[in-house]
Amino acid sequence: MSGYYHDVGSRRYRFESLKTLMACATPERSGDQLAGIAAPDSETRAAAQLALAEVPLTRFLEEMLVPYEDDEVTRLIVDSHDQAAFARVGHMSVGEFRNYLLSHEVDSNALAALSAGLTPEMVAAVAKLMRLQDLVLVARKCRVVTAFRNTIGLEGRLSTRLQPNHPTDHPTGIAASILDGLLYGNGDAVIGINPATDSTGAVVTLLKMLDDIISHYGIPTQSCVLTHVTTAIEAINRGAPTDLVFQSIAGTQAANQGFGIDLAVLREGREAALSLKRGTVGNNVMYFETGQGSALSANAHHDVDQQTLEARAYAVAREFSPLLVNTVVGFIGPEYLFNGKQITRAGLEDHFCGKLLGVPMGCDVCYTNHAEADQDDMDALLTLLGAAGCNYVMGIPGSDDIMLNYQTTSFHDALYVREVLGLRAAPEFEAWLERMAITNRQGRIIVDQHLPAPFAHALTRA
Amino acid sequence: MTDHPAGKDASDTVTDNPWRQLSEHTDARIGLGRAGGSLPTAPHLAFQLAHAQARDAVHLPLDTEQMMDALNARFDQVVRLHSRAGDRGEYLRRPDLGRQLDEKSLEQLSAMNVEQCDLSIAVVDGLSARAIHEHAATLLDHLIPGVESRGWSVGPVALVEQGRVAIGDPIGEVLGAHMGLVLIGERPGLSSPDSLGVYFTWQPQNGRRDSERNCISNIRPRGQSFESAAKLILYLLDEASRREVSGVELKDDSVVDSELGDGSQGNFLLPRNQRS
Numbered sequence: 001m002s003g004y005y006h007d008v009g010s011r012r013y014r015f016e017s018l019k020t021l022m023a024c025a026t027p028e029r030s031g032d033q034l035a036g037i038a039a040p041d042s043e044t045r046a047a048a049q050l051a052l053a054e055v056p057l058t059r060f061l062e063e064m065l066v067p068y069e070d071d072e073v074t075r076l077i078v079d080s081h082d083q084a085a086f087a088r089v090g091h092m093s094v095g096e097f098r099n100y101l102l103s104h105e106v107d108s109n110a111l112a113a114l115s116a117g118l119t120p121e122m123v124a125a126v127a128k129l130m131r132l133q134d135l136v137l138v139a140r141k142c143r144v145v146t147a148f149r150n151t152i153g154l155e156g157r158l159s160t161r162l163q164p165n166h167p168t169d170h171p172t173g174i175a176a177s178i179l180d181g182l183l184y185g186n187g188d189a190v191i192g193i194n195p196a197t198d199s200t201g202a203v204v205t206l207l208k209m210l211d212d213i214i215s216h217y218g219i220p221t222q223s224c225v226l227t228h229v230t231t232a233i234e235a236i237n238r239g240a241p242t243d244l245v246f247q248s249i250a251g252t253q254a255a256n257q258g259f260g261i262d263l264a265v266l267r268e269g270r271e272a273a274l275s276l277k278r279g280t281v282g283n284n285v286m287y288f289e290t291g292q293g294s295a296l297s298a299n300a301h302h303d304v305d306q307q308t309l310e311a312r313a314y315a316v317a318r319e320f321s322p323l324l325v326n327t328v329v330g331f332i333g334p335e336y337l338f339n340g341k342q343i344t345r346a347g348l349e350d351h352f353c354g355k356l357l358g359v360p361m362g363c364d365v366c367y368t369n370h371a372e373a374d375q376d377d378m379d380a381l382l383t384l385l386g387a388a389g390c391n392y393v394m395g396i397p398g399s400d401d402i403m404l405n406y407q408t409t410s411f412h413d414a415l416y417v418r419e420v421l422g423l424r425a426a427p428e429f430e431a432w433l434e435r436m437a438i439t440n441r442q443g444r445i446i447v448d449q450h451l452p453a454p455f456a457h458a459l460t461r462a
Numbered sequence: 463m464t465d466h467p468a469g470k471d472a473s474d475t476v477t478d479n480p481w482r483q484l485s486e487h488t489d490a491r492i493g494l495g496r497a498g499g500s501l502p503t504a505p506h507l508a509f510q511l512a513h514a515q516a517r518d519a520v521h522l523p524l525d526t527e528q529m530m531d532a533l534n535a536r537f538d539q540v541v542r543l544h545s546r547a548g549d550r551g552e553y554l555r556r557p558d559l560g561r562q563l564d565e566k567s568l569e570q571l572s573a574m575n576v577e578q579c580d581l582s583i584a585v586v587d588g589l590s591a592r593a594i595h596e597h598a599a600t601l602l603d604h605l606i607p608g609v610e611s612r613g614w615s616v617g618p619v620a621l622v623e624q625g626r627v628a629i630g631d632p633i634g635e636v637l638g639a640h641m642g643l644v645l646i647g648e649r650p651g652l653s654s655p656d657s658l659g660v661y662f663t664w665q666p667q668n669g670r671r672d673s674e675r676n677c678i679s680n681i682r683p684r685g686q687s688f689e690s691a692a693k694l695i696l697y698l699l700d701e702a703s704r705r706e707v708s709g710v711e712l713k714d715d716s717v718v719d720s721e722l723g724d725g726s727q728g729n730f731l732l733p734r735n736q737r738s
Contacts, residue, residue, distance in 0.1 A: 169720050171721075171728045180490075370589050375509070407652060412500055
């Protein structure tokens with residue numbers, strides 16, 4: 001077969017390659033337009049989706065979007081593909097695959113058994129044919145559970161990363177945001193700092209600080225300093241108490257080179273973290289962040305659309321059995337996701353694709369001030385992700401990250417979505433919150449003027 | 463205005479947070495209190511105001527008249543330029559166009575027949591014209607004496623509309639500049655709609671990578687002071703003149719004042735004897 005086409009009336013829409021077809025079938029977004037690969041108009045996009053629906057899933061094993069010879073991510077995808085798991089859907093087209101995923105017969109066990117047989121390109125393709133409700137409904141059926149010092153991703157649970165960033169890493173500023181977050185019931189996914197300085201010495205200091213706080217209050221959670229994997233390895237070598245090793249990752253080898261990493265160094269980072277044996281209920285030691293547009297911004301996109309490349313980043317992630325993976329969906333700016341509508345769709349696509357591939361997806365529901373988006377857009381995406389069974393979101397004081405200059409979800413936002421959707425914190429963390437008299441049995445915050453004793457004590461030292 | 467402005471949550475349905483006092487140590491929005499589990503009206507509306515200010519900063523057009531006056535008062539030669547991004551909408555969608563001069567600007571600049579200069583300076587709206595309006599002239603006043611005392615020649619100073627950081631490259635190239643400074647309005651944060659950034663590039667020319675630049679960020683009254691920013695810029699210029707490089711080879715790409723110390727100072731969450 002050479003090329004793909006669909007007829008609309010007397011007009012034949014032709015797409016010369018699978019990657020052209022995929023790009024044209026992608027719902028409108030500014031990043032693909034910036035790359036010059038988006039459908040030129042709405043009818044072309046719809047025709048591309050109709051053509052894509054007819055493409056057999058097996059085609060994705062034959063026609064590579066990024067060449068096998070040039071790219072270790074493609075090699076990872078192809079070489080680790082599980083034919084036996086794929087067999088259940090191997091006869092289907094992309095359109096039939098959508099119907100299959102939506103059917104009542106397909107439950108979380110079926111999806112878990114399928115994930116090793118799916119490639120990111122297949123999952124990205126079916127996402128392009130889905131509405132938001134499809135992305136929610138199917139993702140909700142997926143369960144990807146991980147553990148370190150608590151258990152994340154169980155049904156009916158929504159965790160949060162407590163993100164106590166401070167522009168100068170001032171210990172009082174960091175401690176104040178941690179206190180705020182804990183007393184608002186946040187922090188079960190991780191207490192994770194983006195450091196202002198990337199020096200190994202500062203990273204070691206921050207890791208010790210977080211470790212001391214977690215030990216002192218007996219908090220069933222893990223810490224992370226979001227620094228480059230090589231810095232994390234160096235910190236481990238210097239004896240830093242490291243729970244999770246972090247790295248930003250992308251869907252092509254060249255984009256990962258732009259981050260200064262390859263698969264080998266990620267493997268090295270994971271082994272370093274595992275060697276410390278610090279997990280108590282599990283051994284998932286990696287934390288990854290991703291986001292549509294990262295490959296294009298590194299000029300490493302091979303003319304492939306950004307949603308497909310994002311799904312390929314999840315193939316990188318799943319190789320390392322991470323505890324946490326989240327797309328930072330609105331962070332990169334309006335040249336990749338222009339407005340609230342594009343951010344919302346991308347967040348749900350990313351969550352869906354990650355979950356289907358067996359990745360423990362969370363989402364940084366966020367936007368920058370030069371995007372056409374506001375708090376209402378974030379509320380909508382947060383609520384949809386809650387309904388979709390998202391593993392975790394961010395938690396930050398008042399939605400305002402004073403260090404990274406963007407808005408993400410607040411501690412209060414997590415309480416909102418837990419309340420309206422009946423979601424709860426990770427079980428070990430939830431028990432701690434109750435024990436500390438931060439929440440009641442319904443999971444509601446009960447902290448008033450009289451703080452729980454250990455925190456009242458702390459405040460006298462401030 | 464009513465008797466009960468939204469700024470007061472006087473009713474007992476709002477639970478205040480006793481740790482609110484800590485906000486004197488951080489700009490983070492801590493201790494906001496809660497109505498049920500939700501944000502009370504006052505902090506909610508305070509956030510909306512801050513977002514409105516940041517949004518307005520992004521879309522505020524550069525006051526070219528005011529800025530040309532300010533630059534003409536300080537420099538012999540000033541030139542007004544425009545990127546290839548036609549308007550703010552195109553600027554936001556097409557960062558590539560914001561890095562290039564439009565044809566007219568290129569011609570204008572070439573016609574000035576400057577063969578070389580020690581330093582080119584571009585003042586660029588970026589994502590916050592407000593930062594330029596409020597802080598560019600002040601920063602230049604802190605900088606100029608140091609530049610003059612070193613005897614460096616300054617090329618025509620460019621005021622650029624709809625520009626990104628890298629627009630300093632074609633400007634520096636045409637002017638044959640040894641060193642290039644770009645003063646640019648930074649992406650507005652919620653609490654910093656007026657933040658100015660300065661980027662330094664050794665031998666600016668088309669095709670320079672971001673890793674070949676040094677950045678001094680967050681220059682504003684409540685952030686990095688003008689005095690310390692000017693000092694840092696002169697330090698970078700001196701070092702670059704000596705070593706003929708910029709970017710990561712010169713110094714870490716961003717210069718941050720760390721207050722971390724050994725991590726124990728001010729960490730009230732731990733008793734003093736348990737801080738490692």
